[in-house]
Structures are given as C-alpha cells and as structure tokens.
Amino acid sequence: ARTVKEWRSDRPHLVVAMAGLPARGKTYIARRIARYLSWMGVQNRWYNVGNHRRQVLGAGQPNEWFDPSNEEATRIRSNLALQVLDMMIDEMTNKGVEVGVFDATNTTLERRAELIRRCHEANIELLFVELICYDPEIIAHNIRETKLTSPDYFGKPADEIVHDFLLRIAHYERAYQTLTEDIPYIKYVDVGRQVVLNRIKGYLPSHICFYITHLHTTPRPLYLSRHGESEFNTREIIGGDSDLSENGRMYAQRLGKFMQLKAHRDLVCFTSTLRRTRETARLAALSSVQWAALDELNAGTCDSMTYEDIRVAYPGEYAARQQDKLRYRYPRGESYEDVIERLETVILELERSQSPVLVIGHQAVNRALLAYFRSLAVDECPILEVPLHCVIELVPKAYGCEERHYYLDRDDVENIESKLVNVVKMQGEMPITGSVNISNEL
C-alpha cells in the first residue's frame, strides 16, 4: 500500500517552464511555485538562466547585448539557456529532482520547441507558465522593486537602470512570440485578471494552476501566534482541550493591545476549534473564524500525556517519532505530513486574502505555516522554533517574506508599544530547498 504522496510521485517528472518578457514576475511566480512544491514535500529545484549567465560571464551586460540582431550574443544566450536546461534534465533524471522550475524568458517558438524536444526525449512532462503584462505602471514598479538591486546594475543610479532595463525589454519584445502551441500551459495575464489554462491535467499541474490563481501582489502583513499558555502547557501535557492559564490570559490581552497598536482596519483573525485559541482571540477582543484545519496535530492515543509519559508507556513509539518526526504518525493520530496536507486550504486562504490576517494556532500547526512562508523544505518544519507568547509578523516582499518577532511574554500591556521597533529578521532571500542539495542560485 502506497501513501498518497508516493502514488502521486509515480507520475513522470515535471518541468514548469516560465515564459514572458523581462520584469513580468517570472522569477516571482517561479519561486512561489517552488515554495509551494517544497512545502508539499515535492522534490523540486529552481533553475534561473539569468543567474547562470552572471556566473559564467559576470554581471553587467548592457541592454545592447540582448538585442536579437546581435548574433554573437544571441548565440551565447541560447547556449547558456540550453546548458541550464541540460543540467536540469540531468538532475531530474539522475538526482531525484521531481519538478524542475525553469526560470528563463523562453519567448520564442524556436527556444520552446527545443525545450519541448529535450523534455520529451527525457520522458519529462512540461507545463509552461507565461506571464503577460503590458501595464507600464506595473512594469515600472517591478523594475524598481527588483532590478535596482540586480548585480547587473551594481553601483548605477536608479534612473539609468530603469532606462537601460526598458531598452532590454524592448529588445526582447522584438523577438517575442506569445504561446500559441497547443501544449499544456497557463497564461497569467495582468497579475491574474485573466488566466488561460490549456490542456491542464494531472494532480500537480492543476494544483499549480489553482495555487497561482490565489496569488496577488497587494502587500499586507500576516501574523502568526500560538494561543496563550494553557493549563496543559503548565503541566507539559500535549494535546487536550484545556483552558488558558492566568499567564496565558494575560498574553491574550497583550496580543489584543498589540494588534490595536498595529491599527489594521480590516484585520481577519483565524483560530482553531480548540478552546485555547478561541479563548485567546476572545480575550484579545478579536472577532474570529474557527478552522478545524488549524487544530493542533492530533496525538491520537498519546493525547493528554507528557512526553515523559509517552517515553515510559510507549518507548517504541517514542523512538519512532525521534527517528522521523515529519512522517511519524501517532497511533490513531496524525503526522506532520498529515497536518501539512490539511493546512493547504488555509495557505490558499492566506494567499488570497487582501486583508491582514492573524492566525492564532498551535505549535505544530504554526511550524507548518512558518515553513511555508520561509520557503523551507518540509522536513525542516518539525524543528522550527515557534515559542509561546511571540507574534511573528510576515511581510511579503518580491522574492520572500520579511519576518519580525515580537516577544510579548515578559511585558505588561503598557510596554508593548516599545516592542514595535523590534529586530527585523529578513527572510527575503531564503534559499528554496528540497532534499537534494540546493542553493539559492542555480
């Protein structure tokens, strides 16, 4: 008997190939897809042709170098792209990468035909994701948000960069052929205003499409907090459905005050169905929505025991969990993998929301959510630090999230204001990982 995950990965491997002019959000979407797949436990890697060019040739090619009538440069660019392609196919064939995200412009029929040919030869399925956008304001914004810091323009003034990048785009535009091939593709037009799905089938392609349709670029923070300390927490008992301790009730009030200082007019608050999270929201004076999907990892027959109890009563179970905390499933209960599976619906709601959201969850559940926002591979999730009485603020940036931690544990309500100038931990350039050895850049 196979697990659902094993069953799904029986299918041929998949290349998700981006397509589109520069500054259309290809890298943004490619990394989002990679993040989503990593979180679902799909071995994937992101392959960026621009980074490969800079690695091989050094950064700083002027816009003329991207002129399609510059034959020498065009030949070099094509070679670089095909090198990355071959490396990707090799890693997918021999090194366990199940999904390769091929982040390049792929704007000509000829280039795509070569891509199709090589994937077909290697028995790899192919899904194109084309990003189309002609709104000059969005493009200008994208250039400013992501190209000003590009190594291609190190030390140059902003106006000069924007000017040169617009010329680079114009060169690409001359050779650009939008997707007309009758192959599996998604066209994602004007940041999701229109989406065209062509010949999409299979679990991963259709989930990738569904995921993409939830994304938007309106900035808004997300907050993760565990419930306030519970009666069971004070006795180191796991699970259960106990009330808050005195200490926990005080945290709930501080949390309320903290959110008040943040002064979001349209804050949405999600809790689990368990008393300790609902009580936390209530004492924080937040109206909330209860999700069964946010309930704590179900410890089954070990619910309401301490870890020490478990070690003594079920030493075999205890040891099995130490061995593989991600996949270990409590008798009659859940594994981290099970929790992640049921959290997918919450992640999609968080992505979709245009309003700020505060999630009042639990240790395992918040670990799983945090792993997603940090773009971590799923195996790292069970060991993340998610302390009680700490609010984690996540602000989405171009390629990741900015992360701030507010410890509201040792202060009374009056001191919270000072917390707002807290240490910022930037997660903007977190590597996109899988269990194969993967670094941020190709």
Added chain:
Amino acid sequence: ARTVKEWRSDRPHLVVAMAGLPARGKTYIARRIARYLSWMGVQNRWYNVGNHRRQVLGAGQPNEWFDPSNEEATRIRSNLALQVLDMMIDEMTNKGVEVGVFDATNTTLERRAELIRRCHEANIELLFVELICYDPEIIAHNIRETKLTSPDYFGKPADEIVHDFLLRIAHYERAYQTLTEDIPYIKYVDVGRQVVLNRIKGYLPSHICFYITHLHTTPRPLYLSRHGESEFNTREIIGGDSDLSENGRMYAQRLGKFMQLKAHRDLVCFTSTLRRTRETARLAALSSVQWAALDELNAGTCDSMTYEDIRVAYPGEYAARQQDKLRYRYPRGESYEDVIERLETVILELERSQSPVLVIGHQAVNRALLAYFRSLAVDECPILEVPLHCVIELVPKAYGCEERHYYLDRDDVENIESKLVNVVKMQGEMPITGSVNISNEL
C-alpha cells in the same frame, strides 16, 4: 467566533449563469456545480429556463420557434428567461438561496446585459460559465444522450429529433455572441481542453473553477465499499483501529473476487490509513493508496466506546448528537461537516480519475461520498444507509449516477457471479436539493 462556513457565506450571494449554444453541456455542468455546492452545504438552487418554457407553454416547439427572426417567439422566449431570472433573484433575496445556478443559453450581449443589470441591482455577484464546443461528434453524441428523451420530442423518431435539434442550434448560432464583456467568467472550451478564467476571485468562484477543471466525460464506474467487518464491529464499538474479524476477512476475499469478475484493467483502489481498510484491500489482492482524508470520523474522547457506553457516560453529548448529527462534533473529535471538508480533495481525485476507482472506506466517510454522488444536500448524509459487506457501484450518466448495490455478505466466493445481475437503482434524475424547498425542475 464564526465557523469557516459562516464566514464564507457572509459574502454577497452569487449567481452562476451558464452561457452557450444548445447541447454544449450547460445543464450537465450546471447540475454538477449545484451538486458540488449542495455537498459543501451551500444553499443553492438550479433554475432551468427550458423547463420553465415547457411548463408555461407545453413542450414541443419546433425548431422554427427558436429562429431569432421570429419576433413574436423571440419576445416570448425573452420573457420566459426574465421570469425565471426574477424568480431566482427573489428566492435569493428572500428565501435563503445563497447561490442560484441560472441554466439558460444567455448567448446574446443584450440578454447578459439585462442579467448583469438585475443582479447588480439586487446586490448579487455574477459568474458566467460559457461552454464552447464545435466538435460535431461531441455535439451529435450530446444530442443523442440527452435530447432523444426530451419532452420536446416525445414520440418522435431519433433521426428526426437529431435533425430538428441541429436546426435549433443553427438558429441560436445566428444570434450567438461569445462572452467579451470584462466581467467574471469561465470559458470552458472543448470539454476542458482550454479554460479561460476572467476576473475570478473569492472563495466560491475560484473553487467552482477548480472543480470544473476536474470534470471529464469519459465514462468509468466508481465503487464504494466499507472495510470488512472488524473486531470492534462485532462488539459494536465505534472507532478504534482493530483488525478484521473472520467474517470480515471472508468479505475481503469476496470483494477481491468481485473486482476480478469486473475485470477492470486499470482499477485504482483507495483505502484509509486504518488497519481494517488496508487489510481489506490486502486480502482482496488489490494494490492500494492510503488516504488520511478517508479515515473514519474521529469520535475523539468517545473513540472505542459503544453508543450505549456514550449514552451512559456522556448523556449530554449523546443527546446533542441526536439533535444535529451533521454539525455535532465529538469532544476532541470531528463532525460530519468536518469530514466533508476534508473529503473534498478525495472527491476531486475521483472526478479527475479516468480509471475506475474502488474506495474502501468507513461508514461516515462512505455516507459523505455517497451523498455527493446522489446529489443530496449535506444534511441527508448522516442518515444514509451504507451497510457492511455491500459494494455500491456508481456509473455516471448525463445528469446523475446510475447506482447498483451488490450484497456480498451471505454468499461464498462461488456465488458472486450471480450477483453481477443485481437490482439497478437509477439515481439519474435525483433532485438537486438544499435546505430550502427545492425540486428537480424549477
């Protein structure tokens, strides 16, 4: 604190309006959407303009009556459509219908403009679902599958019907304007080969889109069975994770033999993660995939008790469950509603599958699945009969499922062959219901 369901239904009500030429599958898709919504517990109703015409005028209008140059008939047809529209808006405004599925051709800009205007006035959101198909073979197949039995053609020979219906389509084609308005719509082209999503946002519209992309029209049966009788079944204990009884093991073998006689070459078998379903698959000699989403309703603190134990130990809980079996959630456990929520992913896989699937599940889980295939409102699910040692075969037909029950309980393996000529219970024209008073036809 609201439940997720309450939170979602805070949003404005939604009209899903079909659009497209005759015999394009509008009614098929409309009823699928209604089925899906009913199962998710969304109060919805399907409004079919053709049925209203037949009710008002009687059936049997010849194709000429649909000629757009026939001004008198065009006026009548328009009035009929707007009558249904107003009735729908009235029921959505005053009678608790959250989603109205408006099943009409809506093929002209003018008609759609009126629809948009009236929904806007009533503060109702609108999503168009346009079905486009120009494959003459598919159209001919659709006519034969659904129009030969239409009351419009009662007693007519098949060839004449097909001929007249093709002329009816031709009339509509002359006036047809495909959707070009920049409003929320899905265009569903050639049975899903291409799907265009325009301005889709919000939970229901994007879930409807995702759902539709999973549908196909390749016929294949689905089978539902509970695990063989378990040790706990013999003692009337609920939940747990016990092994099969001797009786249960014998059922598993009969199930294997039964599936062998069915001789599907590409059968897929889904089980839960619990021993009794996995063991059933193993003894049936079926290789299987384990879904945590198929695990039995979790009875939380009442797990491993008999109903009598529960009544005595927790009379309050016992009574609460009797009162509202759908929404009742066991302490630390689940409600039927929770189970339905987690089964959505399985339903989508069953819809997507082009191969026959056998689900070896549990009582509550199989009830929830059966409620979907019978197009029942979700409140009927907790009382459906799903006996042990019975295989339910579901064969999708144009507007519903044909359902056969095979009782493999009292026979030994040799007698199973005779079971294959079993009673057929046709569920093809099951009403699409909600908690408002809803009948099959408008």
